Amino acid sequence: MKTPYIWKNGEFIAWDDALDHNITHSLHYGSWVFEWIRFYPTEDGPKIFRLKEHIQRLFYSASCMQMEIPFTEEEIINATIELVEKSGVESGYIRPIAYFGYGKMWLNPTWAPVEVAISAWAWWKYLSEDPINVKIPSIRRIDPQTIPMGAKICGNYANSILASLEIKNGGYDEWLLLDTQWFIAEWPGENVFFVRWKKVYTPTLWTILPWITRNTIIKLFKDKFDIDVKETRINPKQLWDFDEAFFVWTAAEVTPIWTITDEFLNKIEYDSWDKNSYTQKIKKIYDDVVKWKDKDYLDWLA
Numbered sequence: 001m002k003t004p005y006i007w008k009n010g011e012f013i014a015w016d017d018a019l020d021h022n023i024t025h026s027l028h029y030g031s032w033v034f035e036w037i038r039f040y041p042t043e044d045g046p047k048i049f050r051l052k053e054h055i056q057r058l059f060y061s062a063s064c065m066q067m068e069i070p071f072t073e074e075e076i077i078n079a080t081i082e083l084v085e086k087s088g089v090e091s092g093y094i095r096p097i098a099y100f101g102y103g104k105m106w107l108n109p110t111w112a113p114v115e116v117a118i119s120a121w122a123w124w125k126y127l128s129e130d131p132i133n134v135k136i137p138s139i140r141r142i143d144p145q146t147i148p149m150g151a152k153i154c155g156n157y158a159n160s161i162l163a164s165l166e167i168k169n170g171g172y173d174e175w176l177l178l179d180t181q182w183f184i185a186e187w188p189g190e191n192v193f194f195v196r197w198k199k200v201y202t203p204t205l206w207t208i209l210p211w212i213t214r215n216t217i218i219k220l221f222k223d224k225f226d227i228d229v230k231e232t233r234i235n236p237k238q239l240w241d242f243d244e245a246f247f248v249w250t251a252a253e254v255t256p257i258w259t260i261t262d263e264f265l266n267k268i269e270y271d272s273w274d275k276n277s278y279t280q281k282i283k284k285i286y287d288d289v290v291k292w293k294d295k296d297y298l299d300w301l302a
């Protein structure tokens with residue numbers, strides 16, 4: 001996992017020197033904001049996928065916490081590109097974080113110093129290539145009336161961790177959360193899509209983290225199949241009407257779902273599934289785009 005450098009507050013420092021004090025505001029109250037970004041091997045060396053959009057979301061998340069990042073978006077983008085170059089790694093993950101630092105222990109972080117750090121490392125694929133089994137846990141997704149859902153604020157992930165602990169021993173690979181009004185929301189780290197009779201559906205932005213992979217997949221369905229993905233509220237009782245389902249997320253890309261809470265969802269014959277399902281087709285298209293085998297999306301690579 002270890003790479004030579006971490007970028008911290010404007011400097012490249014050794015990986016082992018990137019330490020923080022116990023009395024760090026965000027460590028106590030979950031007020032950090034962060035991003036997950038991936039870089040891929042291409043014929044032109046490692047390229048970072050949708051870096052600009054990820055850094056825009058980092059700044060948006062910080063603004064939701066009234067945190068003023070003491071660098072511009074461009075400075076963070078350039079630092080990230082340089083860090084990947086220095087990492088010596090062809091393909092991996094990037095984790096920028098911004099947080100309220102040492103010395104201020106009131107809940108209200110005003111006057112706490114804002115620290116920024118970026119790490120990059122090689123990592124295994126987050127989920128398997130094979131279709132996964134998913135459970136709907138009893139815990140509900142956090143509610144937009146209580147916290148900004150479109151921000152990657154670390155405290156939001158306590159909800160995700162509790163859901164993951166709930167399914168830990170049940171033989172499931174992942175979990176799919178309902179919102180507080182019992183509609184399908186998302187996996188705590190991924191957005192979800194469903195297919196039925198050549199139409200594609202995804203939950204509305206109400207109770208999900210929007211943007212990057214979801215937005216990429218919506219555009220690719222339009223460009224490659226002329227399909228307008230329908231953003232709608234999905235009742236869990238409708239689930240069994242769908243022919244296919246898949247999760248999308250920067251870290252895990254496109255991951256097919258095989259069963260939801262023990263019910264078999266995929267209605268395409270297993271033998272032809274690889275060839276005939278939209279899930280497999282869009283997975284392959286996404287893979288070509290991020291690795292720059294499809295030359296139409298150069299704007300998305302840095």
Ligand SMILES: Cc1ncc(COP(=O)(O)O)c(C=O)c1O
Nearest residue numbers: 188189190191209212213249250
């Ligand atoms: C709660 C949540 N939903 C969805 C996603 C997928 O977002 P993206 O496609 O931007 O990685 C993430 C990823 O970070 C997430 O944390």
